[in-house]
Amino acid sequence: MKCVTKPPPAPVDVVLPCLNEAAALPWVLERVPPGWRAIVVDNGSTDGSARIAADAGALVVDAPVRGFGAACHAGLLAATAEVVCFCDCDASLDPGLLPAVAGPVLAGTADLVLGRRRPTTARAWPPHARLANLQLARLLRRRTGLRLHDLGPMRAARRTALLSLDLTDRRSGYPLQMVVRAADAGWRVQETPVPYAPRTGRSKVTGTWRGTWHAVRDMSAVLREPSAAGVAR
Template identity: 80%
Template sequence: MDVVLPCLDEAEALPWVLERIPSGWRAIVVDNGSTDGSADIARSLGAHVLHEPRRGFGAACHAGLTAATADVVCFCDCDASLDPARLPAIAGLVLDGSADLVLGRRRPVTRHAWPLHARLANLELARLIHRRTGLRLHDLGPMRAARRRPLLALNLTDRRSGYPLQMLVRAADAGWQVMETDVPYRPRTGRSKVTGTWRGTWQAVRDMRAVLAERPAAGKVHAETPRGAGR
């Protein structure tokens, strides 16, 4: 399995994150302009390191996806808020055909793990996602898994905060089976680039509203339906 880990100044979190990658899996750390030595740390710990010069969460994620070679690709934040040891359970639901896209629904382990403004933004996104796609979800799910070739066929274009949402919307438009499963959510190591401030959070929401405004082209499907869809 390949695990894409978008990274921007996560030197403090990387050792814990990388030691939790399942044995035999490949960690693809995509450095997005770090100035704290994150890339060197990741490389020294055995990760496959890429450099993505275009700033943006989506740019880093997509660079990792295009570099992946495994049948199933996972995505995970690189800030130690999510435990990569949980990834086999996420990927397993794709491998056994239970779902085509599996999202880890964040369940905070402490009151401080998820700031109130970020939770409110997430609730609003869940409402908008349901209105746009019909999917009843609770979380956008930064820990996720899907098959690589169908993911690439979605032709994702967002390179900022809207990338995870665009993946979900286009998967829904293509008839994929989407599933949530609970994962523990811990206080992140370091300050968030998005949810650390009200301004950052609502900027991300604004980016995502633009994605939700997308409509599939008439008579076209964005991507192939993966094996197991519709079950």
């Protein structure tokens, strides 16, 4: 009897939170590094995004509760690889650049790496969203001492360590809560520059004043949380 061996698990899982990104998904999934697994978390899409992702070979996870954090965390819970990356699913960030972001984590020289967004055109990052990000970075520095310039969505860390942070925000504050709790736990946090292009399709968050306001509100609440101690690396 011929023994069939299972393929080895992917070295990295890439969590892609998705809400109506049918136009961007094919390009995004094509750019996921070979051998890495794409986890598309469908957060209530009505444009066939889930079907497109499944047809492209991605693992599709359903996150029925709306919220960026809810989608990200559902992907984290579905991941099995040692290292997990997060990336937007709107083609503003190139998943092909994820090895540069995940490299220090894989090498053991960093615990959390963030992609520092560098706009390729003025349209990529609206002024109101950029100013809000700079202000949050300043507040984060005051709260944690981390001298970061961006709280961008492209990032990498070890899965078990991320789970140990016990992240609770399920809205726009999720990315900031990850950084704050990582800093409280003494993680080595660094950033690396990544190009930031205009997104494909309509923005749901930072492309609008209302979306930016909601994001700042959620993140400000995270900064008011008491310091957490004793979280593992």
